[in-house]
Amino acid sequence: xxxxxxxxxxxxxxxxxxxxxxxxxxxxxxxxxxxxxxxxxxxxxxxxxxxxxxxxxxxxxxxxxxxx
Numbered sequence: 147x148x149x150x151x152x153x154x155x156x157x158x159x160x161x162x163x164x165x166x167x168x169x170x171x172x173x174x175x176x177x178x179x180x181x182x183x184x185x186x187x188x189x190x191x192x193x194x195x196x197x198x199x200x201x202x203x204x205x206x207x208x209x210x211x212x213x214x
Contacts, residue, residue, distance in 0.1 A: 171206040178203055
């Protein structure tokens with residue numbers, strides 16, 4: 147018999163603080179670089195995740211350039 151399913155935990159923020167696209171793009175770029183370094187060293191690279199993160203970073207950079 148299959149184990150009982152449990153719904154996922156419902157997380158609610160305590161507060162919200164707006165963040166600029168420029169700040170998020172910088173942080174995401176740093177994360178992508180760090181993620182690539184860790185996954186390459188550990189398992190030869192997880193290209194599917196890295197490619198999706200890079201696409202997100204590029205889209206945010208494009209949005210930032212459109213605002214200028």
